[in-house]
Amino acid sequence: MPAVAWALARDLKISLRSKAELGIQLLFYVIVVTLFPLATTPERSLLAAIGPGVLWVAALLASLLSLSRLFAADHADGTLEQMALSPWPLPALVSGKIAAHWLTTGLPIVLLAPLLSAQYALERDAMWILTAALLIGTPILSLLGGIGAALTLGLRGGGTLLALLVLPLYVPILIFGAGSVDAVRAGLSAGPHLSLLGAGLLVALVGAPFAAAAAVRVALD
């Protein structure tokens, strides 16, 4: 789809030219993950127990941090109007934007996860399952977040409202994502958890761009 490619290429180009914003979000993720071992305990078994949950919660917060920017800048400078009036389908343009959001915020979080999980004395198996779960789960965060970001467009205090709106929706992803690692540490298979995450990803992939596009149109009216 040329529309998806157009939006993806444009958003990536703009993100790469404003690297500071990307850096801030990643640094936030790293710092939050690092704070917990400092604040709690150096005991390895305890750290390994809380580690996956902490990484997931930090990933949710980091993803939330950048969500309000997903449509706000395009809304403010009028690009969103032009997108809605383009001959290309708006859901395709929205998909491209969400894909760019995941590539610039979700993917770095996934890539950093093996490194950061070293602070929590996670076993090798648990670490890889955690990374795999994040790889499947973070795109869902961007997709669901896209709906929230579109719904709160143009509202005063939209950022806070966005958090209240989106965080409850993130709960199932958090449960299955962190649960997959717990299963492996308990000697069970992580398969069911990862399958459910994958199913969630498919549903979000199909539905979220249409929902977000509808919300964008309402915001423009």
Added chain:
Amino acid sequence: MKSNGSPSAMLEGDGLAAVRGRAQLFANVGFRVDACQTLFVTGPNGSGKTTLLRMLAGLSTPTVGIIRWMGNTVAPFDARLREDVAFAGHLPALKDELSAIENLVVLAALGGEKVTTEQALLALDRVALSRQRTLPARVLSQGQRRRIGLARLALVNKPLWILDEPTTALDSDGVALLTTLLRQHLDANGCAVVATHQPLSVPRFANLALA
């Protein structure tokens, strides 16, 4: 859906009304725009010019009334209308991070026109911005940003132009350039709806005054 609109009219509005909050902006507005014709929308500040233009572009829903494009009744974001409309509102749709030429190429592609860098360069040359082509949009003046908007209109080949206060921030050369582009557009069987306080000289036009 075929309707009983006038046969040769490109764009028609019938009994249009807009309500914002409790205030009635306008009511019972009707007009028709034929090929090669410009409709100038005039009226004091707050009379609903922008609201009317956004309705015609398909960005917002009329409270009451019908809009027909090429004889078909169109709803907001109608695919037929999106194929044919070039809308230039108050917001320039420029990205501060991208250069003038990148902005132009990106916007033209969004409008459905795949242009090469050479074509974009020619269009920038026409609006006297070729020297600023590699500058990021953030350092351009308001008038220069407007000129990129003019270059976009010239690049994308759309039969309906909807321009909201196109002369804002333009110098006299810029206004002359706008008039030239508009005349060429009309010569090519296009039509335009322009909200303006400053009359532009085009051969065939009609006036719609909002109270």
